[in-house]
Amino acid sequence: MRKSLQARIMMMNWKTSLRLWAALIYCLIWSIAPALADSPQVENDQQPIIIIYTVQPGDTLLSIALRYNLTLTDIIRANNLSDADFIFPGQQLILPGIILPSLPSIPFISSSSDQVHMVKPGETLFSIAELYQMSVNDIMLLNNLTDPYFIQIGRILKVRSSLVLRSSQLDYPFTTVSLSEPIVMQGRTLVVRVALAEAATVSGTFMEQPLFFYQNGPQQFWSLIAIHALLEPNIYPLTLIATLPDGKTVTKVQEVQVIEGDYSTETIWLDNDRSGLLAPELVQQEQQKLAQVWSQVSPRPWWEGPFWYPVGSDSLRITSNFGTRRHYNGGSKLSFHGGTDFGGGVGVPIYAPAAGRVVLAERLTVRGNAVLIDHGLGLYSGYWHQSQIAVNTGQEVQPGDLIGYIGDTGLVTGPHLHWEMRLNGVAVSPLQWVRESIP
Numbered sequence: 001m002r003k004s005l006q007a008r009i010m011m012m013n014w015k016t017s018l019r020l021w022a023a024l025i026y027c028l029i030w031s032i033a034p035a036l037a038d039s040p041q042v043e044n045d046q047q048p049i050i051i052i053y054t055v056q057p058g059d060t061l062l063s064i065a066l067r068y069n070l071t072l073t074d075i076i077r078a079n080n081l082s083d084a085d086f087i088f089p090g091q092q093l094i095l096p097g098i099i100l101p102s103l104p105s106i107p108f109i110s111s112s113s114d115q116v117h118m119v120k121p122g123e124t125l126f127s128i129a130e131l132y133q134m135s136v137n138d139i140m141l142l143n144n145l146t147d148p149y150f151i152q153i154g155r156i157l158k159v160r161s162s163l164v165l166r167s168s169q170l171d172y173p174f175t176t177v178s179l180s181e182p183i184v185m186q187g188r189t190l191v192v193r194v195a196l197a198e199a200a201t202v203s204g205t206f207m208e209q210p211l212f213f214y215q216n217g218p219q220q221f222w223s224l225i226a227i228h229a230l231l232e233p234n235i236y237p238l239t240l241i242a243t244l245p246d247g248k249t250v251t252k253v254q255e256v257q258v259i260e261g262d263y264s265t266e267t268i269w270l271d272n273d274r275s276g277l278l279a280p281e282l283v284q285q286e287q288q289k290l291a292q293v294w295s296q297v298s299p300r301p302w303w304e305g306p307f308w309y310p311v312g313s314d315s316l317r318i319t320s321n322f323g324t325r326r327h328y329n330g331g332s333k334l335s336f337h338g339g340t341d342f343g344g345g346v347g348v349p350i351y352a353p354a355a356g357r358v359v360l361a362e363r364l365t366v367r368g369n370a371v372l373i374d375h376g377l378g379l380y381s382g383y384w385h386q387s388q389i390a391v392n393t394g395q396e397v398q399p400g401d402l403i404g405y406i407g408d409t410g411l412v413t414g415p416h417l418h419w420e421m422r423l424n425g426v427a428v429s430p431l432q433w434v435r436e437s438i439p
């Protein structure tokens with residue numbers, strides 16, 4: 001009791017001294033700004049923290065405000081902005097009033113879908129989980145916590161900004177509709193949850209992508225939505241349809257805001273021999289063969305919890321990220337990297353990162369020795385360019401099972417594992433599946 005009162009007083013003191021500090025630091029900031037040029041920088045001290053944030057392509061003031069738990073007014077005032085709509089990539093913004101208590105350094109990872117929550121007196125991990133419609137386990141994973149019963153007052157927790165609509169905002173028979181991220185980055189997997197008032201069924205679509213709902217309780221369903229890595233940033237409708245036992249349907253349309261991913265751009269130069277391998281009909285043929293497999297939807301999820309990395313921690317080296325924009329031979333045609341690449345010599349073992357069933361294990365022209373695993377509900381993972389395949393089609397795998405070895409077969413410039421995840425046929429970020437427990 002006494003402790004929580006003290007904490008409250010301490011927080012008040014921070015708040016009152018904030019203005020003073022803000023003024024002081026504002027004067028100092030430009031003299032040290034070059035040293036803080038990379039985004040975002042956080043200094044951890046007992047004083048109020050000011051973040052110098054470099055605006056990324058696709059950012060809006062609102063998306064930045066949401067990400068750092070600030071109001072638009074906070075940012076506009078701190079930066080003397082006259083036109084709130086006009087910010088440009090590369091512009092540096094002062095994000096004021098982020099107060100970190102004296103705690104061990106907290107890694108502040110910028111991810112557009114994360115926001116932060118400061119633990120207040122009287123709160124528990126369970127009440128915070130309830131507040132953000134997350135599971136306690138998800139919060140623990142996101143913040144590297146080991147004990148759900150011990151959290152420090154003043155600790156900054158990363159939470160996911162979900163959207164929850166209750167029955168008062170919905171038409172019968174919808175009682176709850178929630179989105180794991182109402183503002184979502186290109187290339188991510190989004191979770192929609194629906195609860196219905198009676199024994200109705202639910203279906204839905206997003207960008208002509210039919211959604212497959214899994215029933216996880218009486219009148220409770222969830223579904224995964226793939227956000228294409230090149231989907232133009234905009235607001236798109238998610239259509240949900242409840243079908244009542246008498247055949248009557250009720251439609252709910254929910255807006256989903258897609259923002260630009262923080263992906264870089266690279267140009268790949270291929271010599272004429274290699275370019276020949278990229279013959280459109282050859283690429284297309286292989287693509288069609290795979291699409292035929294990953295368009296099948298198994299009715300239940302095989303996986304549970306976060307995915308593992310597909311290589312051992314001793315050989316964990318990411319050489320190319322998912323989503324990187326690619327120009328070939330300096331041309332203007334834009335594509336993107338559909339997976340995460342792991343470096344490593346020929347023969348490094350590859351392991352199944354989650355439970356599933358092998359649906360393809362054979363040599364392909366572009367992808368080389370390839371394995372494709374069905375994880376259920378339209379989710380697949382692929383492992384290309386292997387030197388040797390260690391599984392057979394039809395085989396069931398558990399996380400950690402050997403599936404093959406890193407190699408340089410197919411269209412590659414050197415040995416590596418290309419790890420790709422497909423949801424409803426769309427390539428999504430594999431590392432999101434490692435870092436988060438989905439759904």
Ligand SMILES: [Zn+2]
Pocket residue numbers: 320337339340341417418419
């Ligand atoms: Zn790759």
